[in-house]
Amino acid sequence: MNLKLHSQLLIAAFLLLNLQGFGASLKEKKDTSNTQKILAQLDSIRQKLQPTAVPCKPLSTPLVFPKVIGIGSILSTRASHHVVFGDYIYLTIDSVAALQALTDSITGLKKDSLGDLILYINGNAMRDIVVQNIDREEHELIFHLDRHSQYLMKFYPEFPYLWSTIPVSISAGYKSGVIIPVDPAAGSIYLEYVSRWSMINSFIFILSILVSFIVLAATTNLIRIGNDDSPFSLALTQLSFWSIVIASSFIYIWIVTEELPPITGSTLILLSVSALTTGGSRLVDIRNKTKKDLMLSSDSFLEDILKDELGYSVHRAQMFMWTVILGVIFVTSVIRFQQIPQLDESLLALMGISSGAYVGLKTMENKKGSEPKAPKKKEAVTSTATENQ
Numbered sequence: 001m002n003l004k005l006h007s008q009l010l011i012a013a014f015l016l017l018n019l020q021g022f023g024a025s026l027k028e029k030k031d032t033s034n035t036q037k038i039l040a041q042l043d044s045i046r047q048k049l050q051p052t053a054v055p056c057k058p059l060s061t062p063l064v065f066p067k068v069i070g071i072g073s074i075l076s077t078r079a080s081h082h083v084v085f086g087d088y089i090y091l092t093i094d095s096v097a098a099l100q101a102l103t104d105s106i107t108g109l110k111k112d113s114l115g116d117l118i119l120y121i122n123g124n125a126m127r128d129i130v131v132q133n134i135d136r137e138e139h140e141l142i143f144h145l146d147r148h149s150q151y152l153m154k155f156y157p158e159f160p161y162l163w164s165t166i167p168v169s170i171s172a173g174y175k176s177g178v179i180i181p182v183d184p185a186a187g188s189i190y191l192e193y194v195s196r197w198s199m200i201n202s203f204i205f206i207l208s209i210l211v212s213f214i215v216l217a218a219t220t221n222l223i224r225i226g227n228d229d230s231p232f233s234l235a236l237t238q239l240s241f242w243s244i245v246i247a248s249s250f251i252y253i254w255i256v257t258e259e260l261p262p263i264t265g266s267t268l269i270l271l272s273v274s275a276l277t278t279g280g281s282r283l284v285d286i287r288n289k290t291k292k293d294l295m296l297s298s299d300s301f302l303e304d305i306l307k308d309e310l311g312y313s314v315h316r317a318q319m320f321m322w323t324v325i326l327g328v329i330f331v332t333s334v335i336r337f338q339q340i341p342q343l344d345e346s347l348l349a350l351m352g353i354s355s356g357a358y359v360g361l362k363t364m365e366n367k368k369g370s371e372p373k374a375p376k377k378k379e380a381v382t383s384t385a386t387e388n389q
Contacts, residue, residue: 066098068182071170071189074142082165084192085147086257088132090140091172099180106174119143120171120179121191126151127175141172147257147338156193162335163199165190194256194338202255206248213244225285229297231304234316234358235281238323239274245327246271249334257338266343270326273352280359288363308362315361322354 070092073083083089093099103114114134119126128149133142145152158166168191173179216222223236246267253261298304306316326347333341 064098234305235278277355319358
């Protein structure tokens with residue numbers, strides 16, 4: 001009896017376990033079916049929302065990248081493949097149509113889009129050097145190597161001498177950084193700061209002026225106090241010095257750059273101080289010097305301008321020294337930068353003080369010089385009286 005009951009319980013437990021597993025499998029199948037239905041609905045919604053892809057049409061005219069096939073200066077007198085600061089240069093393009101298409105694609109079909117082209121030197125954008133003209137018949141872009149360009153002047157330290165040349169690569173491009181490639185057949189380009197021949201011509205012209213002035217100064221009373229054999233005047237020498245320096249600088253810049261340089265305020269001040277110094281000095285000479293003093297003969301140039309009646313004078317030496325120093329600074333700046341310099345206000349004030357000190361102390365020169373002459377007259381009178389006795 002117990003064995004039979006025990007068997008019935010085992011059979012009931014087995015049936016319960018089978019029923020539980022069958023229910024779980026049915027639930028799992030049901031969940032899987034629901035998930036598949038949800039994914040199918042999402043896929044149908046996604047296909048409805050996604051636009052139908054339109055196949056790309058091939059371009060009727062493919063974009064061709066232009067090339068620079070020639071570079072040079074517009075001036076026929078320049079050597080082949082040589083360009084100089086201040087020149088107008090040309091860049092020959094193989095296809096202006098390709099350049100226009102490239103420019104339109106970069107600028108977005110903007111009106112006069114080719115006007116956005118700028119010059120590139122050694123891969124550096126010259127942002128203030130834009131295209132000046134476009135010759136569509138000759139396929140040429142014209143640029144001006146403006147000496148006042150702050151980007152172009154960055155190449156100045158690379159010149160060991162003013163007449164040196166440096167090899168560069170020149171092309172055109174856009175401010176965005178896109179550069180038109182250069183055909184290797186275009187050859188190398190050599191950049192010059194100033195033309196060697198223009199420097200030689202300017203120096204010859206200035207040298208002729210200096211020689212003419214020296215001859216006139218030595219043979220006439222151009223910078224003398226009185227007649228042709230009288231002593232040289234320091235004030236007239238200073239005025240002549242600054243006149244020649246400023247005129248020579250003006251001529252040098254004009255020949256080298258082919259531009260008339262503007263006259264700066266410091267130039268006018270230098271000439272004004274020299275003219276006032278000369279005027280003050282002549283007034284002192286007229287007031288204190290006698291006709292006999294004006295008839296004195298010259299010893300030498302340096303002695304005449306550095307000495308007074310008592311010997312070498314400090315106020316004359318300091319004026320001569322500062323005039324030479326400022327003259328060297330002025331000429332050096334002109335040669336280096338091809339422009340009339342604007343000197344510092346302190347240097348101009350120093351020039352004025354130096355010249356004023358010279359004129360002020362010059363008023364005492366003749367008074368001091370007249371003192372030792374009185375005893376000589378007394379000695380002459382005494383000796384005459386002795387002879388008569």
